[in-house]
Amino acid sequence: MARRVKKARTKPVAPSLPPLTELPTFADLRPSEEQLADFEAEAGEGVELGCVVRLDRGFPAVLTEREAFRAEFAARLTKGEFSKVAVGDWVCVRSPHGHDMGIIERILPRTSDIARWKGGNRGERQTLAANVDVVLVVQALEEWRVSSGRITRSAVVARDCGARVVVVLTKADEADEALVRSSVNLVSEVLGEGSPIAVVASLGADEEYADLRAATEDAGALWGVESVRALVPPGEVGIMLGPSGVGKSTLLNALLGREALETGAVRESDGVGRHTTVTRRMVAIPGAGTIVDAPGLRTLQMVGHERGLALVFPDIADAARGCRFRNCTHTHEPGCEVRAQFGDPEDSPRLAAYLALASEMRASAKTLDPDVVL
Numbered sequence: 001m002a003r004r005v006k007k008a009r010t011k012p013v014a015p016s017l018p019p020l021t022e023l024p025t026f027a028d029l030r031p032s033e034e035q036l037a038d039f040e041a042e043a044g045e046g047v048e049l050g051c052v053v054r055l056d057r058g059f060p061a062v063l064t065e066r067e068a069f070r071a072e073f074a075a076r077l078t079k080g081e082f083s084k085v086a087v088g089d090w091v092c093v094r095s096p097h098g099h100d101m102g103i104i105e106r107i108l109p110r111t112s113d114i115a116r117w118k119g120g121n122r123g124e125r126q127t128l129a130a131n132v133d134v135v136l137v138v139q140a141l142e143e144w145r146v147s148s149g150r151i152t153r154s155a156v157v158a159r160d161c162g163a164r165v166v167v168v169l170t171k172a173d174e175a176d177e178a179l180v181r182s183s184v185n186l187v188s189e190v191l192g193e194g195s196p197i198a199v200v201a202s203l204g205a206d207e208e209y210a211d212l213r214a215a216t217e218d219a220g221a222l223w224g225v226e227s228v229r230a231l232v233p234p235g236e237v238g239i240m241l242g243p244s245g246v247g248k249s250t251l252l253n254a255l256l257g258r259e260a261l262e263t264g265a266v267r268e269s270d271g272v273g274r275h276t277t278v279t280r281r282m283v284a285i286p287g288a289g290t291i292v293d294a295p296g297l298r299t300l301q302m303v304g305h306e307r308g309l310a311l312v313f314p315d316i317a318d319a320a321r322g323c324r325f326r327n328c329t330h331t332h333e334p335g336c337e338v339r340a341q342f343g344d345p346e347d348s349p350r351l352a353a354y355l356a357l358a359s360e361m362r363a364s365a366k367t368l369d370p371d372v373v374l
């Protein structure tokens, strides 16, 4: 019989955490007028304004005007609130003053909240980043075609949360001109004019690829790592959103000009990444704003993002208001204005993407009630 080993009762300690590097300066991060006013109205003696710049396995790090430090929550905040702090959050914080940790007293209301649902129909809402201006939807060009479904899905979540969308197609060096051209055309078709597209080959110098550059620009997209800087101007905060292994951290290293972030090989058999990045962290980009590197996402469920859907597909959402039935699925119903105006989804990737996301939202609304879980 196996002997039971008695477990030692030790107090849980914070794991050893990596040093705080690549941080933006405090002046790079700009709280909104409301956040500043809230801070001034509420902050007491010894409390400073801070921004959550990293989360390492759930442990926050905060940057104030004077310093950067690890922080924990004031006792009254720990219940439930702990998991809710996100990179980008503005907080009222007490400096450590010789202690290990600063103390977060309050999270200030967010201007935007990039969130996703996880965990199926008993799921919870997880904030990926707060107060974000722009979402970089990242996808690799190595496949035979990019997934317009994945891109529109990310765009809907981003727009629903109040952020702009830009699309970054990576690994252009593994594609040819025809693939670059058709991928850019597909993304422009499904997302319309509003979202800029950049095509990058992060491991080489932008000048090395004259043919890819010509194909990219010809299709109406921006070429090269350097073009990404202008998409996140100084003072703005962006987040990279995309599956593991598409090259998010590699692109950030290229923008930084050194290997500051860990990158990892993708699995040979199916090209899927191994979730190399495990930290959410802000990275200050020279000549640009701040970009949050984040772990790749396996799934992005569509729950209650109707407003985002209408923002990404305004013309289709408009037409849908003209359908005879209010709950028209635009698949078989008579008097369907969407089908009348946009035809058959088989001929229109844009309509097909809209219908797939709308149908998923109808299904999730039946099993998940966002208002209850929030």
Ligand SMILES: Nc1nc2c(ncn2[C@@H]2O[C@H](COP(=O)(O)OP(=O)(O)OP(=O)(O)O)[C@@H](O)[C@H]2O)c(=O)[nH]1
Pocket: 170, 171, 172, 173, 174, 200, 201, 202, 203, 243, 244, 245, 246, 247, 248, 249, 250, 251, 262, 263, 264, 265, 266, 273, 274, 275, 276, 277, 278, 294, 295, 296, 297
């Ligand atoms: N050929 C080529 N390979 C690239 C490019 N960008 C990234 N890679 C490779 O793709 C693999 C994954 O890159 P990462 O930057 O770690 O991917 P990631 O999106 O950060 O992945 P997670 O952190 O797991 O979410 C690495 O082996 C990179 O060298 C590129 O532009 N061209």
Ligand SMILES: [Mg+2]
Pocket: 248, 249, 250, 262, 263, 276, 277, 293, 294, 295, 296
């Ligand atoms: Mg990474």
Ligand SMILES: [Zn+2]
Pocket: 320, 323, 324, 328, 329, 330, 331, 333, 335, 336, 337, 338, 339
């Ligand atoms: Zn209809």
